[in-house]
Amino acid sequence: MKAEIARARVPRDTTNDYTYQMAAERRAFVKEKTGVDLTHVAEFSFDPAILPGNIENFIGVAQVPIGLAGPLHIRGEHAQGDFYIPLATTEGTLVASYNRGMRLLTECGGVKTTIVEHSMQRAPVFICADAAEAREFGRWVGEQFDEIKAQAEGTTSTGKLISIGQYQVGPLRYLRFNYTTGDAAGQNMTGKATFAACEWIERTFPGNVRYILSGGMDTDKKHSHINMLLTRGKRVVAEAVLRKELLKSLMGVDTRDLFFMRQVHQCGAFLAGSSNNGAHAANGLAALFIATGQDAANVSESHAGINYSQLLDNGDYYWSVTLPALIVATYGGGTGLATQRQCLEMLGCYGRGKANRFAEICAATVLAGEISLAAAVLHGDWVSSHERLGRNRP
Amino acid sequence: MKAEIARARVPRDTTNDYTYQMAAERRAFVKEKTGVDLTHVAEFSFDPAILPGNIENFIGVAQVPIGLAGPLHIRGEHAQGDFYIPLATTEGTLVASYNRGMRLLTECGGVKTTIVEHSMQRAPVFICADAAEAREFGRWVGEQFDEIKAQAEGTTSTGKLISIGQYQVGPLRYLRFNYTTGDAAGQNMTGKATFAACEWIERTFPGNVRYILSGGMDTDKKHSHINMLLTRGKRVVAEAVLRKELLKSLMGVDTRDLFFMRQVHQCGAFLAGSSNNGAHAANGLAALFIATGQDAANVSESHAGINYSQLLDNGDYYWSVTLPALIVATYGGGTGLATQRQCLEMLGCYGRGKANRFAEICAATVLAGEISLAAAVLHGDWVSSHERLGRNRP
């Protein structure tokens, strides 16, 4: 009997489940099952009626504290000017640390940001009778690109199929459909479009072929080397030149020490098989993502990064961060919810035509965090050890 | 002039910044700078006085919708019984999909969960004069383990230093300090302890050596292969046997097709250089992390996973998910905040002695999501194509 009760299903109203009433009923259900009164979870400032497409079995909200960092001066192609960045996190010092990096960057003249590529994927796999048929299938797909594109784009007003990567293993032909997706992140859009394309392919290909809509190559919601190489979402670069004197006066660190540390970190990252040869891109991205209604699960892909830097002849320090798989949206998904929209608006990033701007802000934010943490590690070490971190000596 | 104004610093009260007043002032500042009135962000149900250690420059909250999934029956060592899982997300279908997987798992007898390893790291690098000295340094560190342990543990009541991994590149000796950290995630605790140990090492080692507290090997806030191999946080396994009939009746999918798909996915993941040979661990983890006050940036490490499965002789399907780098806490960080604590409490996971239980719930949740999505991909394909996904034919 107890098991029966315990397994009572979560209450749902199949006619309209997005109501204050149903949220309250489910909270009551939780209280009955677990004894916990979700008083704080119940405190939200919007009508549940806005939630279809964002959540099921709604019971209330997580209230995640937002801290304000900035100003961060950005000289991008889409983001230009001084920005105040909302960071939703529960990790102390995160906002302070990013804020410190933003100050340095801003005083050094700001961050240059550039989006160098954009492409969102679905990667179905086609299963053929053998490797030779798979190769022929692949050739056929290449020849039919225009028709496949038409089929895929027939399902979406925004998504554009730009190319299809092909990767064969034995009799399996993995196709990686690459789309531009406007201001949406595009996972659903590309899923639907690719499904239409695959159905057409399966129907039309003059041979036997079966497919699975995802063959594990996408790689959706997970880091992968293919993302590093071939981009997922946006490939964005943030660059800045740190003035030697400003780095010293604001953070107590010498640019040469910073460059020395970079050598050591590059080695460490290569040795560890890391997704990022920097320090903590995930921190800034997760905080920005939660504040602005991005899909926080995409931190798994988006946190990948490649830092490249040079010590300049005048002692200044050039630092670039490349994010190869930044997945962001300013339209659709969680971007229209109450607090999320306000946070996007304060960045001038809500709605259509804003995703590039927002991507640039993300990359600039990441760079601020990298600088601040690197300097902190160096400075702490340096002070406590009463000697400068040696440099230029192996 | 305009630049001056634009760059006005964010208001702070250096005596007490964690007040309604200061939050309001900063929102007013945002309004002045950006024109955006953060009305929803302002709606939170707790006193900002609780926030020190969680956020700086607090302005309000992100309200992230929580959906309720479950019941999920877990037969773990720490988590036992039926659980209702709070998932904070803005991605439609996520809760429904996990919920569906939980139902199947529960009807199949539940999920077995096991924590097989626990270890949190800091990885300083010691810079020596050459490779031979670095090797000698490493030998010395090995001999001094007891003393180093004493130094490290002198800074914490919870953290225990269990081993020090050593990895050499040229004259660099990377040390990976492995700790158990009780119910905290432990990044700060291990940072402090390792700092104390490093200071002692630098002081005591009878030779010249310098160090940087992080050499990029940790690998904190990023996926890495070292995490896959050697664990970061908790290494947790969730296992279940899916009954052939139940999988068919609830999800319309045959276990043999599921197993076929697994072969294809394993290939795809290997080919892509993926952090996870499953589908979307990051989805469930990010949603659980946000709901319960985990550090959402740790999705970058925690989403790594290895799926291993077998088609049993009776047609049932054994599926295991191993999360090698699950970083969770039930104490400290964001776990004590208003909504976060309530969500932990509804899982019976708030406070000391609960981290293992929570880790098991996370792993079981991930497994539910994997099953549901795999079945959805298969079934969609199957129905639409009016033929069963071929199996056992290459």
Add this chain to the structure above:
Amino acid sequence: MKAEIARARVPRDTTNDYTYQMAAERRAFVKEKTGVDLTHVAEFSFDPAILPGNIENFIGVAQVPIGLAGPLHIRGEHAQGDFYIPLATTEGTLVASYNRGMRLLTECGGVKTTIVEHSMQRAPVFICADAAEAREFGRWVGEQFDEIKAQAEGTTSTGKLISIGQYQVGPLRYLRFNYTTGDAAGQNMTGKATFAACEWIERTFPGNVRYILSGGMDTDKKHSHINMLLTRGKRVVAEAVLRKELLKSLMGVDTRDLFFMRQVHQCGAFLAGSSNNGAHAANGLAALFIATGQDAANVSESHAGINYSQLLDNGDYYWSVTLPALIVATYGGGTGLATQRQCLEMLGCYGRGKANRFAEICAATVLAGEISLAAAVLHGDWVSSHERLGRNRP
């Protein structure tokens, strides 16, 4: 004094160094310096005059034993029939083991082989002023493809430039020139062609750009993930269906156990971060490469592999091996030397128009080795433990 003597340079005749005389002088020099009389090294059966382009400072030869394996029945597109394979190795059991695998494969009807892709690379990097210029540079390169192709192909009668991959990090634009190279491995040909192309690009691009002919992305003489994905040399598949009864009678192993082992190996390879989820492709390839005058250093790239298999409904076992980066030649390099040429000839693979045939033989050989070793591991274990390796039980 001693140091002076010790450092006497190796004797060379700048007018004609490829003579019996100079080889003998250098051996005398070795004897003087080391006391070792290179009597066996001196025993070679060809005139040193054939060696320019293959070696410098020639002193004699390594005599590497060759064993004969086969027949191996291949049903490829270029290789058809029964082949006897010369394997040069000093590792006992290697020839016997491959031979055993070949017998099984041949009795099962042979190996189907398919070349699914071909492309050899040079990957220069262009260094731009910033990320935006690098992106523009990349766009320009894309537009100039026809002219770049003309420049590159002007240096070679065989190489054809088929595409240029572009990968950006900060201000760096890595270009991966993909060529077909006929029957040569093509590293030199593509180097020369790419150099010509780069010079033209640097001269013609209306902006400032500098380049390095290799930016570390090629990736020449080393394994890399980009090779796994995008092919280097030839991407070749070998497939076979192992008959359940034959596997049992010839190797004492059940196909179900083999499939079980494959699951475990796939997991192990994924966990280890391996270049190959099979066992020992490098063994067969190194032995074939040495026998036939291939560049043995290319074992580093060529040994990568992806095994994909299925247990068929009738209990037979489908096994495919995909080699994504097989680098072979039948023309140029060491292929024309005395023993090397004879070994190519006995495969019908010497000279122009034979590289595809040889690549198929390589892949079929690898598959034979995989099967034999897997069966040996299983059978040894099985016998000694007096119980069948369990299968289908997790």
Add this chain to the structure above:
Amino acid sequence: MKAEIARARVPRDTTNDYTYQMAAERRAFVKEKTGVDLTHVAEFSFDPAILPGNIENFIGVAQVPIGLAGPLHIRGEHAQGDFYIPLATTEGTLVASYNRGMRLLTECGGVKTTIVEHSMQRAPVFICADAAEAREFGRWVGEQFDEIKAQAEGTTSTGKLISIGQYQVGPLRYLRFNYTTGDAAGQNMTGKATFAACEWIERTFPGNVRYILSGGMDTDKKHSHINMLLTRGKRVVAEAVLRKELLKSLMGVDTRDLFFMRQVHQCGAFLAGSSNNGAHAANGLAALFIATGQDAANVSESHAGINYSQLLDNGDYYWSVTLPALIVATYGGGTGLATQRQCLEMLGCYGRGKANRFAEICAATVLAGEISLAAAVLHGDWVSSHERLGRNRP
């Protein structure tokens, strides 16, 4: 009929197959089957009677040309003095290029070499009923280490079991047995020892467990990330300081340009997912391996490398190469064959007690090749473009 004939088996004499006679019979068989007269292959200078344990179905030899490079001055712990290096290759310029690097290194004072770790592996996998049992099994194995060590070492006079790494996935417990193996490479020795240990474990463990002697984690004959981290064979470092003036006068290259190039290469290697952030370690290793009777298939593991360098204050350039998985032997395998032994002898590396010395020579040789190629790439570029490669400018 034709098929019957074609598939005639290779002639073997089951009483004594290692004779001139049998080699000749098999060559006659090849001639009959393929029409090719293996006249050169037939030219070898040793008695086939020495070959058991090295080859089966012996037909003759591959004559691989050997070139002489050096002197290379090494200041190692085991290798000290000037060495002349035999390189067996068919790739023109390889010997010349290594020779050039050796000259520079020698004039700069030589190469410091250090072996920092040694460990050869077998990695069986134990299959348990579930994850909890696998964990308990692992704990038991840890407790039984002394007895397991005794069992393993009972099979070998040389091998010593130093540790057992444990890696769990679901119900699978991968054990990585780490041995020191004296002067043998040790793959067979460790296989035999681990087999004995596994048999004892399976027999003794108070629970049900089955095993496979190799679970794909070793990772034998293939590159893997676990090798990079945890060493396979010897982890050897070669270090040198290149004098600014000497680099300029001998190779025409500035140390600053070399350091700039290193930054770019590190990025490229990280981006490509490469096994080596240097250029072509495989070249020197393959050539040395073939000349000295190493297992050439181990180039797959041994070619992995990590370059770490610094530009010193005085403009000199510190360069280190770390080979994490160098597998070499001076005893057993092919080391005792005719030409192979002579080549080892000229390095003072034949027989017991010499493997460390040989490993140091390998690493120093690799460093010479890296320097020479890097300089060639830079210089070629530089001359042809009539401008110095920019440095210190992003």
